[in-house]
Amino acid sequence: MSSSASSMETGRVTENKTVPGPILLLGAPGVGKGTQAKELVKIWGIPQISTGDLLRGNVSKGTELGKVAKEIMGRGELVPDSLVNEMVAARLQEPDTAKGYILDGFPRTLPQAGWLDGRLAQQPKTLPVVAVSIQVDYNQLLRRITGRRNCPVCQTIYNIYGKPPQKDGICDVEGAALVQRADDTEKVFEERMRAYEAMTTPVVEHYRALGRFAEVDGDRPISSIAAGIVAAVEQLRK
Numbered sequence: 001m002s003s004s005a006s007s008m009e010t011g012r013v014t015e016n017k018t019v020p021g022p023i024l025l026l027g028a029p030g031v032g033k034g035t036q037a038k039e040l041v042k043i044w045g046i047p048q049i050s051t052g053d054l055l056r057g058n059v060s061k062g063t064e065l066g067k068v069a070k071e072i073m074g075r076g077e078l079v080p081d082s083l084v085n086e087m088v089a090a091r092l093q094e095p096d097t098a099k100g101y102i103l104d105g106f107p108r109t110l111p112q113a114g115w116l117d118g119r120l121a122q123q124p125k126t127l128p129v130v131a132v133s134i135q136v137d138y139n140q141l142l143r144r145i146t147g148r149r150n151c152p153v154c155q156t157i158y159n160i161y162g163k164p165p166q167k168d169g170i171c172d173v174e175g176a177a178l179v180q181r182a183d184d185t186e187k188v189f190e191e192r193m194r195a196y197e198a199m200t201t202p203v204v205e206h207y208r209a210l211g212r213f214a215e216v217d218g219d220r221p222i223s224s225i226a227a228g229i230v231a232a233v234e235q236l237r238k
Contacts, residue, residue: 020233021099022129023040023132023233024103024130025102025104029141029189029193029196030136031136031141032225037102039222040229047097049091051108052105058087069083081109113129128210131203131207133216140219144161146184146185147162149178150178150179152178154171156172214233216232
């Protein structure tokens with residue numbers, strides 16, 4: 001087993017000397033992108049930067065950017081790229097980003113990718129973004145999403161296809177009737193997939209054209225996927 005995979009199993013920071021730099025983690029709904037981001041944080045000891053978390057954090061702390069965002073959202077409008085960019089820029093100035101960071105949900109659009117590339121290019125000692133996409137078959141993703149069932153009491157998550165409860169529709173722990181989230185339907189999944197592909201395809205092609213894009217098989221155990229991402233980043237950084 002490689003040192004990267006070994007460190008993955010133990011939860012320790014990897015001893016690999018590759019500096020990860022900024023990594024954009026891509027993946028369709030249901031691929032386990034959030035899970036992999038957490039694994040990579042453990043491996044490399046770098047932060048995960050989620051625009052959703054940044055937005056909520058700025059609003060809850062009452063920062064100037066947060067006050068503007070809260071007012072915009074209060075009107076039922078989408079927070080513009082320019083404001084999101086400012087939040088990301090502020091986060092990237094913090095010292096824990098020196099070795100790199102996992103980007104989750106940003107850049108989501110081609111203008112955001114252009115902005116980020118331009119900003120990093122102005123910092124000679126900063127590595128450029130590399131993008132890694134976690135790939136899972138459409139039908140497998142559909143089963144992951146539509147098969148998901150939650151216990152309303154203990155919040156345990158089951159899947160009727162991959163991890164069913166011992167008794168159909170009943171939580172093993174609480175004995176409560178399992179529920180399906182309203183958005184865990186095939187129709188909603190199809191809409192989310194179309195939106196994801198429409199928004200993400202230009203970003204993928206942008207980094208592919210720059211030679212800074214790789215794909216990894218996401219239909220494997222968590223540790224194997226993480227090891228694949230580490231290997232892909234190492235190759236892209238050569």
